[in-house]
Amino acid sequence: MSFRTTFSIVVIAVFGPANWGGAADKIRFATEVQPLFAQRCLECHGPDKQKGGLRLDRLDSLLKEQKSGASAVVPGDLDKSEIIRRITSEDPDEVMPPKGGALSADEIGKLKDWVASGAAFERHWAYLPLVGGALPVVKDKQWGRNPIDRFVLARLEKEDIKPSPRAAPHILIKRLYYDLIGLPPSPAEVDAFVSDESSGAYAALVKRLLASEHFGERWGRHWLDKARYADSDGYEKDNPRPNAWHYRSWVLKAVNADMPMDQFAIEQIAGDLLPEASPRQRLATAFHRQTLTNTEGGADQEEFRNAALFDRTETIGTIWLGLTLSCARCHTHKYDAIPQSDYYRLFAFFNNADETNYDLPILGPPFEKYKEQKVAIEAELKLAGEAIEEAKAKHVDAFETWQARLRERFAQENAPAFHDLAEMEVTSDIEGVGFEVEESGVVQVSGANPDGMMTFEIMGKVGAIDEPVTGIRLDALTDKRLPANGPGRAPNGNFVLNEVELVRGNTRLAFGGAKATHSQANFDVSKLIDGSRDKTSGWAVAPQLGKPHHAILNLKEPLEVEDGTSLTVRLVRNYDGEHTVGRFRIRLMTGEDVEAVAPEPIRDLLALRPEERDDKQKEALLDHFLRNVHEETKALFAKRDEARKKMPKSPSARVRVVAERASPRTTKVLDRGEFLKPTGVEVKPGGLAVLPPIEGREEGKLDRLDFANWLVSQDNPLPPRVLANHLWDKLFGEGLVRTMNDFGVRGERPVHPELLDWLAADYRRQGWSRKKMIETIVTSATYQQA
Template sequence: MDRWLRMAPPWALAAGLAIASATLAMASAPRRPAPPRRAEAPVDFNRDVRPILSANCFPCHGPDAEARQAGLRLDRREEATRARPTGRAIVPGKPEQSRVYVRITAANPARRMPPAGSGHALTPRDVEVLRRWIAQGAPYAEHWAFVPPKRPPLPRVRTRGWVRHPIDAFVLARLEQAGMRPAPEADRYTLIRRVSLDLTGLPPTPEEVEAFVRDRRPDAYERVVDRLLASPHFGERWARMWLDLARYADSAGLGSDPLRPNLWPYRDWVIAAFNRNLPYDQFTIEQIAGDLLPNPTEEQLVATAFHRNTMTNTEGGTDDEEWRVAAVKDRVATTMQVWMGLTFGCAQCHSHKYDPISQREYYQVFAIFNQTEDHDQPDERPTLPLLKPEQRARQEQLRAEIAELERRIAAGEMGLTAQLEQRKKELAEIKPVPLPIMRELPAEKQRPTHVLVKGNFLVKGEAVAPAVPAAFHPLPPGAPRNRLGLARWLVSRDNPLTARVAVNRFWAQLFGTGLVETEEDFGTQGTLPTHPELLDWLAVEFMEPSPGSWVRRPWDVKGLLKTIVMSATYRQSSRITAEHLAKDPRNRLLGRYPRRRLDAEGVRDQALALSGLLSRKIGGPSVFPPQPEGLWRAAFNGQRTWPTSTGEDRYRRGIYTFWRRTVTYQSMETFDG
């Protein structure tokens, strides 16, 4: 300092003295208290933290023990906070002492987590969220979808006059929170077209439109909704959705993709089930385990064809057991994804990397489906012989005629033998449709089940018994450990997912996107619901209707759909305003009705309806509408002839079009059918 003073020019010395004087003056002046630090907003684990950990950390530090690195598990608080030789991964309240925070903020790329070669990277926002979370005590919470839903209270809203239904209160509360207003109601021309297409898949006739527009009764719209729900075409529209989930097709897939022209009775069962409003819990039980019900009816046996939609491989040289096992795996994955929205199939080769499903638990559920008679045979046995309605009527008529002829011959009348033989021959020629169904093996032939190492059917690990995943509720009291017990477990009030997944699917069909956008994944990798309270309210209302509800009984599908389409939310205009576009470009807050395109079957159905060509015949074998020649080809050994239908079958609804897995009907494929 002395040296600097000796060398400094006079102006610098003066400036230094001035600065020193100011500094002394500031030091001697009384200090003002620092402004209070603004409290940090609380971090929500499920909303803010779990998505970061699940996407970036759980693959190496999650449920899968075999893939876990350094013995560190971050999906459980007791594991993440326990003492370790290198220090606690998370020290609640102290980010700087938490090894996780130290590693994600390391300056050295070789020390930073996630590793550079992992394909994962945290954003500055992610790091800040994790810091705040640890500072706030690192609270964990069970994944929202794994907690059974409870009926939430209705939120308070300012614009009460807009609310027609509890649905609207939840939607409006989010809009008001975002500083937005809902769109006005759509005009009547738009509204009847919308609800007609949504409930029946067909446009309204000009007469129906004019009748609704001129109807000034206060319940005019509700009358339209009730008429559409009662229409036989309601079942055709909603069966389309379900048949996709059921992986329905008129062929067996793989290799030569042989035709399966005997599965259409299942399709007709689904249509009829929706039309007669079969409760969703019974709809579930009959498809998964109708054959295990006491004294099952023919219809309940038909319902089990849901799980005979699996592909088979009858190519020469294939191993029947390999493809039988593949079918069982398909049934496990499909059941858990369709009803619970879980990516359960991820656990067939190793424990699930994100959700609490071990590989052992996967094969415990596999054991439930492992006891059926089918085993990849060309004749697809076991089958149920079914007569078409016209066959049944003709069969009864022929039997009556045969009985009458035999009576007359016994009475001594001559010249009737030829007629009798002709009737018997015709009766013998009536061949039933052999519908593939599910049938359980007898107790003495039940198969042992093992964990399949890396999913390989040839490499068997430990033996396992039938059970459900431990992370969820147990089987209902007294439920058997078979498909019937599993079906009842799925529709138990204790199941946290089934009702949520179902109402989300129905919502998505009406609004284009579900309240949970990932309809097939309600696990930790799925998206969060945009309106979690609304989702839970709908799920509880579906299972336990409130007094005066349009949901007349538990699991009432038509009642649920009426509840949604009667809401002010559904009736909004699709007009887009600058405000909506700026604040909610994807319309996730539902400030307007979404613009949606027709699906492939809808394009066909509407064209036929508006042209006057549409056949409104319900059910029956799949049909072959006209298409250009040369399109129907198989890789090898497969049927190549498209037998174009004649008469009204040329103009049937899209749901009845013959659907081959490898060569779909081209005009519908153009529209993503």
């Protein structure tokens, strides 16, 4: 038989049942009568039902004169107390309770003694204020090692039972290892402990195990079980949660660091609402996201959102308050004094939080590398920014000249016109490529179509044009002879042109802008004139295939020409997969395509007189000139833009958390807990009437942080009792309250209420330290018994 089983039997035999303070021969309502009412009577005479108008959980109802003229209880008078007459009646139509069998003689005796002694009415023991109390007096002054032993020994002496002897060293070390870190000691560790006869050996072992990283793994798991931790969503899909482990890691680290239990609660319930919440505090709210998640097609998301809120409300009620709140979801609790409206007041706290994702920064080597890269890029950006600022001052005259020239060009309102080249010839640097030049100037390409670099040269002469050439127009045309109708020769009808050049004599003319009817993602038409022949720098038109497209390339400066001037246009393709243009047309442009020269917002600014522009408009105009027009500064902006692209992203993991809504939802009591059946009863966030009220940080407003603060406040007696009982359960195999999750009237009473209260009060006194509380328990003589 294990130590835990043995000790549990001893606890039950020696401790229970127990009175909550006072003399042993005095029947107390909270510990003797109320549990009896809860087990046998409240189903018909409680908060939910009041047959005959009688409630046995309220003193005013117990003392009230009923319709029959009798009162259920007349303090000190058994003959006039209707409850005594009914429980002792032999008439089957009158005896109470009517089902489940008559009360036992012992139960009847308790009720008689209670009424006879004055029927003192007390609140349920778990709701009473927490008082540490004085340590009991014991005869044996030698046995105890700390206050826990005083409580245990006092009961043993009262029953005339002697404590068990201390367990053998090899038993104690195994007990500690399994309880504190969940792992067995090695044979060498057992031998070393057994042979160490020093008085401090045991205490030193306890401290070493509490400091072990395995302590967090062992005790973190206890908490994760309560927090319903899961690595997958549940329901039919049960999708994995790849980053769920970050919350698990947070719990283990918090436990190893001995984060105070009040802070442990606050960060999980409302870490996102803390002032300047850290990433780890935001991560802690993943506690709320351990609910089931339904990702099935057609699922009603509002239904499952409410299901998650029910789970959050009831989980918090269980693990911190030790109450079965789920009963009150559908109706007023049948046994505990928890009306349905109280349930939805708690529910409202979580109804005002939205499920969201958070990019959690990842610390360690990846973060250090990120910081190094970030510093380097920031230095590069700083230098580029300084160079740009210098350029702004340096190129003021060029900026003014550019403005004047564009205002003049736009004032002419010279619409663009397009002109064919005369005496046109087309050649390629690739042998076997064929060209058919039609009368309209359209060129059909055929023959060889290899991968890699390929150049087409279109040579011709300027016809009778009276105006300067301002650009060229390139049409990419469709044809039934092309794959998928073209306009390219690739199997899907696409093409890639990497560069277009216009040459007069030996001079390559500069383009200043480009636009197209359509550009493929990452293959913008502007790349035709960027000076690069790289495979990734070109113009393409997917997915708009099987359609004609055109591009207009504006010269930076108008080109004066005469009739017969020779010009050459080069189309450069450097791409794999036969992406050659299959049918095209080249024409010269005269006049102004103002949209290509400058976008509409810039044209609007140029239309204003300089004195009419505000500072923001002046800056926008200058920025456009330096970024897109002036060659020297274009390179500076390009360099800065390239540096920005290289800026690393902070290493992060996307985790599931919650965040407070900007505008609270309206919360209404739901009929039978059905999300589609809200009643007309609207409730605001609030607490349970049986416990002290919640005080908010702001008057008239309560949120999850207020709730969390209240939960672990000095006024709330339940959490320290519940949490201390949890520790006792994990170390002894059974809690002082055996119904771990039910401290309500239907739950079992503490087998040693004074000890439970002392533990709960000491938990607080020691700053909510889990490790100190565990150390206190395991260093007691009670724990070390054989």
